[in-house]
Amino acid sequence: EIVLTQSPGTLSLSPGERATLSCRASQSVSGSDLAWYQQKPGQVPRLLIYGASRRATGIPDRFSGSGSGTDFTLTISRLEAEDLAVYYCQQYGSSPVAFGGGTKVEI
Amino acid sequence: EVQLVQSGAEVKKPGESLRISCKGSGYSFTSYCISWVRQMPGKGLEWLGRIDPSDSSMKYNPSFQGHVTISVDKSTSTAYLQWSSLKASDTAMYHCARHMESYSWYAAFDYWGHGTLVTASS
Secondary structure, three states: OOOEEEEOOEEEOOOOOOEEEEEEEOOOOHHHOEEEEEEOOOOOOEEEEEOOOEEOOOOOOOEEEEEEOOEEEEEEOOOOHHHOEEEEEEEOOOOOOEEOOOEEEEO | OOEEEEOOOEEEOOOOOEEEEEEEEOOOHHHOOEEEEEEOOOOOEEEEEEEEOOOOEEEEOOOOEOOEEEEEEHHHOEEEEEEOOOOHHHOEEEEEEEEOOOOOOOOOEEEEOOOEEEEEOO
16 A cells, blocks of 8 residues: 655745645656645545656646656746645556645645 | 446445445447446545456456445446455445456556445444
């Protein structure tokens, strides 16, 4: 069973700054089968990135994903106020599917 | 438009049974797996299990196996999550989510239901 650890727990930044969120897996993620989701307060999770680096439909290009193996990163190049949310990584390449504990981004 | 519409909030007593639903529309329901995800109050996301509507094959998270049952009714494009005996610790929001690749157990979740809040309290 793969365990995902996200850091930091909370990230406090200003609009226009760059946010770097980390997701570390306890063992190698199969085929870079890693996704990132954004969950705004009171809303349903939204898929941002899949396959470690592919943006989902309609996601702005200021969101980017990178990494492979056990270390993955979500970067938000220029933070906007609307990016206030909790961000979760997920590995879906092996069972059981696992989510990280989340990183809260405060603007 | 792809939609997953879930049943409404439920309030039950511990020990009672419950079944909640997730109805898919706007796509070929049998072509995409459905997963169920739990979110306890103020907490993160936990995967319960998934079902392939084409053949009703299931896979559970070992942490939840034996406590929940996932099923599907192809004729109504509806997936279900059920408990035979609720516990107070089952109090949470439950989301269904569609796998983004057809006929694939191993895919990210591109569409999510709005969630069903289950409260189990005496």
